[in-house]
Amino acid sequence: MPGYLFISPAVLLFLVFVALPLLAAFGLSLFHWDLLSTPEFAGLDNFKQLVQDSATIRAVLNTFVFALASVVTHVGIGMLLALGVHRTMTRGTKYFVRTAFFFPFLVSWAAVALLWKYVLDPTFGIAAYYLSSSTNWLASPTWALPTLIVVDWWHTIGYTFIILLAGLQTVPAQLLEAARVDGANAWWRFWSVTLPVMSPTIFFATVITFIGAFQIFDPMVIMTQGGPDGATRSIVQYTYEKGFQAFEVGYAAALSLVLFVVIMIVTGLQFRLSRRWVHQ
Amino acid sequence: MGAPVKGRLLDLVLVLAGLVMIAPLVWLIVTALSEPINAFQLPPQWIPRPPTLQNFQQVPDLIPFARMAWNSVQIAVITTAGALLTSALAAYAFNRLRFPGRDQIFSVLLAALVVPVQLTVVPIFIMMRWLHLVDTTVAIWLPALVNVFGIFFLRQYISSIPRELDEAAIMDGAGHFWILFRVILPLSRPGLTALGIFVFEASWNNFFWPYIFLSSPEKMTLPVGLVSLQGAVGGGPAVALFAAITLVVLPILVLFLIFQRSFIASIATTGLRA
Numbered sequence: 001m002p003g004y005l006f007i008s009p010a011v012l013l014f015l016v017f018v019a020l021p022l023l024a025a026f027g028l029s030l031f032h033w034d035l036l037s038t039p040e041f042a043g044l045d046n047f048k049q050l051v052q053d054s055a056t057i058r059a060v061l062n063t064f065v066f067a068l069a070s071v072v073t074h075v076g077i078g079m080l081l082a083l084g085v086h087r088t089m090t091r092g093t094k095y096f097v098r099t100a101f102f103f104p105f106l107v108s109w110a111a112v113a114l115l116w117k118y119v120l121d122p123t124f125g126i127a128a129y130y131l132s133s134s135t136n137w138l139a140s141p142t143w144a145l146p147t148l149i150v151v152d153w154w155h156t157i158g159y160t161f162i163i164l165l166a167g168l169q170t171v172p173a174q175l176l177e178a179a180r181v182d183g184a185n186a187w188w189r190f191w192s193v194t195l196p197v198m199s200p201t202i203f204f205a206t207v208i209t210f211i212g213a214f215q216i217f218d219p220m221v222i223m224t225q226g227g228p229d230g231a232t233r234s235i236v237q238y239t240y241e242k243g244f245q246a247f248e249v250g251y252a253a254a255l256s257l258v259l260f261v262v263i264m265i266v267t268g269l270q271f272r273l274s275r276r277w278v279h280q
Numbered sequence: 281m282g283a284p285v286k287g288r289l290l291d292l293v294l295v296l297a298g299l300v301m302i303a304p305l306v307w308l309i310v311t312a313l314s315e316p317i318n319a320f321q322l323p324p325q326w327i328p329r330p331p332t333l334q335n336f337q338q339v340p341d342l343i344p345f346a347r348m349a350w351n352s353v354q355i356a357v358i359t360t361a362g363a364l365l366t367s368a369l370a371a372y373a374f375n376r377l378r379f380p381g382r383d384q385i386f387s388v389l390l391a392a393l394v395v396p397v398q399l400t401v402v403p404i405f406i407m408m409r410w411l412h413l414v415d416t417t418v419a420i421w422l423p424a425l426v427n428v429f430g431i432f433f434l435r436q437y438i439s440s441i442p443r444e445l446d447e448a449a450i451m452d453g454a455g456h457f458w459i460l461f462r463v464i465l466p467l468s469r470p471g472l473t474a475l476g477i478f479v480f481e482a483s484w485n486n487f488f489w490p491y492i493f494l495s496s497p498e499k500m501t502l503p504v505g506l507v508s509l510q511g512a513v514g515g516g517p518a519v520a521l522f523a524a525i526t527l528v529v530l531p532i533l534v535l536f537l538i539f540q541r542s543f544i545a546s547i548a549t550t551g552l553r554a
Contacts, residue, residue, distance in 0.1 A: 002456045003379030010370035011385065013426035017404060018392050024403035035406070084294050093291045099536075100298035102544065104305070106532050108485035110503035111525045114510055118522075119304050124320040126307050154301070159547060166548035215396050218487045222507055236398045236488075243402050244492060256399040263396060 028253035035247050046254035056255065058230050059238040060262070062145060066234065067213035067266075069149045070156075074209045075202060077153070078160035083190075086168045098165070105158030109218035112155045117223050120147065138224055141231045148219050148232055155219075156212070160205050167201030168194070199278045207270055214263050235259045305529065312336070312526040316519045335523035342512045342520055345527065347498050348505035355417050355490075355501060356483040359424040363479050364472060367430030372460045374431065375438045376446065386435075389428050401492060408493065419493040420501070424483065430475055433550060437471035438464055470545075477539075477546035484532075502528050 029046055033039040050056050085097050104112065119125050122136045137147040171194050179189045195202075217236040220226055226233030226241070233241075236259065243252030306326065311319045313331040339345050373379070374386050404423055405414070413419045445467070446459045454462075465472065487503045494500045497508060509524055536543055 001379055003373045003377040003382060006369040006373035006377065006456070006460075007385065010366040010389075010426050010431060013366065013423075014389060014392070014428070016407075017423040017426060018395065018400060018428070021400035021403035021407070022392075022395055024406075025399050028402060035409075081294075081297075084290055087287075088291050088294060089287060090291055093294055097294045097298040098544070099540070100301045102547075103533065103536060104301070105547075106481060106485075106536055106543065107305075107529050108487065108503045108506075110485075110487050110506045111528050114506060114521065115304055115308050115525055118518075119307070124322060126303065126322075126324050129322045129324065154304070162544055162547045211394075211396075215398060217398075221491070222487075222510075239398055239402075240492070244405075249402055249406070252402050256396075256402065259396055260399050264394060267394065 025253045025256060028250050029257055031250040033249045035249055039250075042250060046251045049251065050254055050258065055230060055233070055238060056258075059233045059235050060258070062231070062233060063214055063216070063235045063262075065145060066149060066152075066216055067210055069146075070152060070213040071206055071209045073149065073153045074157055074160040075164075075205050078157055078164050078205070079202070081157075081161050082164040082168050085165060098162075101161050102158035104155050105162075107155070109155065110222060112151070113219045113222035116151045116154070116219075120151075139228055141228050144224055144228060144231045148223065151219055151223070152213075152216065156209075160209060163205050163208075164198070164201060167198050170201075171197045196279045203270075203274050203278045207267060210266055210270065211263055214259065214266070235262070308522055308529065309526050311519065312522040314519070319519045319522070335519045336527065338520040339509075339524045339527065343505050343509045343524070344498050345505070345524065348500050348502050351417055351499065352484060352501040352503075355421050356480050358421045359483040360476050360480045362421070362425040363427040363430050364476055366425055367427050367434050367475070368460065368465060368468075368472070370431045371434035371438055372456070372464060375435050376443075376459075376464075377456070389431060392428050393432070397488070401489070405492065414493055415495050415499055417494075417499060420486075420490055421483075424489075427479060429550075430479065433475055434468065434471060437468050441467050471549075473542055474546040474549045477542055478550045481543075481546075 030042060030044070031039040032042045032045070081097075081101060085094055088094055088097075117138070119127050120137050122128050122134050128134065135143065137143040175193050175197070176189055179193050184192065215236055216234050217240065220232050220234050220237045221240070224232045226237050235255065239252050239255040239259070242248045242255060307324055310325060310328050312335055313328045313333070314325070314335075315329075315332050316335070318325070318329055374382060400423075408414050408419045413422075441464060446463050449459050449463055485503060486501070487507075490501045490504045491507070494504055497505065500508065506521075506524055506528060509521055510518070
């Protein structure tokens with residue numbers, strides 16, 4: 001049976017590193033365990049604790065705000081940018097702008113987060129200087145989360161932008177030309193031709209941005225450690241704190257299940273809503 | 281007259297936006313090349329004053345940079361080669377071979393695409409601890425050898441290759457390994473390249489997994505090493521840290537400028553086909 005032979009490496013690794021851990025996460029969430037002493041069965045204790053823990057609620061809320069803001073800024077500004085780059089006739093401009101906006105995406109979050117900590121520094125950062133501000137954004141309970149949203153936008157917009165730009169290139173020129181002949185102005189051509197053709201791409205970008213944003217961890221852990229006072233703590237970061245710093249493994253597993261459920265519900269909802277606006 | 285002027289205005293706005301976008305990176309490199317006493321001056325100097333490499337020489341004293349770079353390369357190469365191989369084998373089987381349970385197994389794999397790695401990290405950490413693999417590079421690449429997205433992506437790619445080609449080879453008595461490696465994979469080169477860049481890049485930049493599993497400096501990858509360096513230089517202006525970040529960013533920039541087309545294609549195709 002060559003079929004089984006060919007799939008066996010992938011399937012074995014899948015069983016060991018995806019399926020088994022997935023089941024184990026469900027199991028672990030029912031225990032109290034600090035990795036050292038004997039695991040102690042706790043039933044739904046971790047989940048009870050979870051809904052009463054104000055830090056969890058805060059982390060879930062922060063993550064939702066972050067994800068919603070990400071989708072709006074990445075897809076919205078990404079679309080404007082893609083339209084602009086698509087329209088420009090100058091090859092040099094096209095090349096430069098595409099490079100400038102895409103390149104940050106290839107830089108690791110670690111490098112981006114460290115660099116931006118200095119960019120935003122109130123005493124010697126260039127952002128503070130050019131915006132003539134002495135606010136310590138990352139230390140401000142009000143501004144820390146919006147600031148991370150901006151940094152995330154800078155890092156990740158390139159991905160959304162390239163996907164939307166590639167989608168724009170699939171819009172048939174004849175269709176746009178036909179609309180032009182029919183007397184449709186630029187706005188109407190965008191609304192009646194470009195947008196419908198692009199809708200599967202925009203849908204894809206929206207879903208992917210949401211899923212990625214719900215799993216955000218790196219900038220929080222490097223730039224703010226979730227602070228000030230939990231203002232930027234995300235679900236994944238809280239999972240990390242509980243599991244690998246406080247060694248409450250069962251609680252961490254319960255938290256990661258919350259993340260999983262949130263992603264499932266939001267993605268499912270998006271697919272359901274997509275029937276109304278995505279053209280197949 | 282209206283159109284060209286409008287076009288030029290659009291260009292101007294786009295170029296200005298692009299300049300603002302790269303400003304932090306330019307500031308990074310200029311600062312890394314400055315004498316420590318001149319660095320972090322305001323207003324920022326955008327043209328390097330007599331550039332110096334002394335900050336770069338300081339980096340190896342603070343962290344085992346070469347060692348970390350080697351770890352990153354090693355992990356990224358093993359992950360990419362391994363994930364491409366396991367994905368190609370599975371993708372071929374799921375598209376071209378018939379066996380009981382094929383579609384069901386494929387559906388189960390696909391469903392796992394929505395499982396976030398954060399859900400599996402705690403159990404895998406416990407597993408790795410039990411195998412004494414915590415704080416080794418194996419803990420980083422071993423779980424990454426299976427890439428469900430890669431299987432899905434390559435299966436889509438292979439399904440677009442005409443079946444007549446491999447059917448002819450079967451007539452000639454060729455085995456499935458031969459067909460996969462001599463017929464299918466050479467024809468899948470654009471797909472393999474796109475996926476390969478995608479996987480390599482993700483591994484090279486991965487922070488979450490190495491941050492959890494690696495603790496000794498000589499085992500760390502570059503992203504985790506950079507963050508540990510932040511602790512070593514303290515809170516003040518850190519020219520050495522800027523030099524280290526530059527060392528991480530520069531190779532990617534050079535590679536990107538050479539292979540821009542492939543990088544962009546890898547994002548565009550892996551994204552669009554998913």
